[in-house]
Amino acid sequence: MIRFRPASERGQADHGWLQARHAFSFAQYHDPDWMGWRGLRVMNEDRIAASSGFPSHPHREMEIITVVLSGAIAHEDSMGNSGILTSKDVQTMSAGRGIIHSESNPYPEELHLYQIWIEPAKHGVTPRYDQKSFDPLDRTGRWQLLVSEDGESGSLTITQDARIYRRLQTPSTLENSISQGRGHWIQVISGAIQLDGVTLASGDGAAIDEVDSYRMDVVEESDLLLFDLP
DSSP: OEEEEOGGGSEEEEOSSEEEEESSOBTTBOOTTOSOBTTEEEEEEEEEOTTEEEEEEEEOSOEEEEEEEESOEEEEETTSOEEEEOTTEEEEEEOTTOEEEEEEEOSSSOEEEEEEEEOOSSSSOOOEEEEEEOOGGGGBTSOEEEEESSOGGGOEEOSSSOEEEEEEEOSEEEEEEOOTTOEEEEEEEEEEEEETTEEEETTOEEEEESSSEEEEEEEEEEEEEEEEEO
C-alpha cells in the first residue's frame, strides 16, 4: 500500500526568519490524518534566514535527526556540546530524560535543512548528541546509511530500530525490498521519481508498507531520503 504526501498539501509556517513545511502535525499545524507514520513523528523542511535561528529550548523523549542541505547551522546544548554543521553533515540527538539546545544560522547565507523526529524504542535514556560528515560520493548510485540503531557502516545511532538512507541517483529503475512488518517512507529532496505511476518531486513524500517490494523509477537526477521503520 502506498500513501502519498504531496509537498503542496503539507502544513506551512511563515515566521519571517523561518519558512517551514510540515509533513506531519507540528506546533500550530494539526492534521488528524497525518499525525505521523509508524515511528516517524516529525518531518520538517526548514529554511532559516541569515543571522537568525532557534534560541535555547527543551526536548524530551524523542530521537531528533537534522540533515543539512545547504548553508550551515551552529549547535549548542546543555551537555556542553557545540559544533557547526554544513551540507555534508548529519546530527543526531537523543533527548531522553531532557536536553536544552539552540540552533542558529550565524552566516550570511540561508540555511536549508530537514529536521526529523523518530519516537524512541524506550524512554528515560541518558541524553546524547553526535554529528558526522558523510561523503556525497558514497551515496552516488547507492543507498548510504546515515542513521541506525547499531551504528552499522559508521552510521550515527538512535534509540530505535530505524534506518535512514540517502541516495543521489541518475535516471534508472530501482527495486527496493521491505522486511516483514516494516515500512518505508521515501522523501524527495530534489529531482523527480515515479511510484505506482505517480510522480513525486521536490518535497513530496510517500509511505509504503504491506508489500514485500516496490519499484521506483527515477525520472531525473534525484536526491532521496529513505526511512526503514518498524
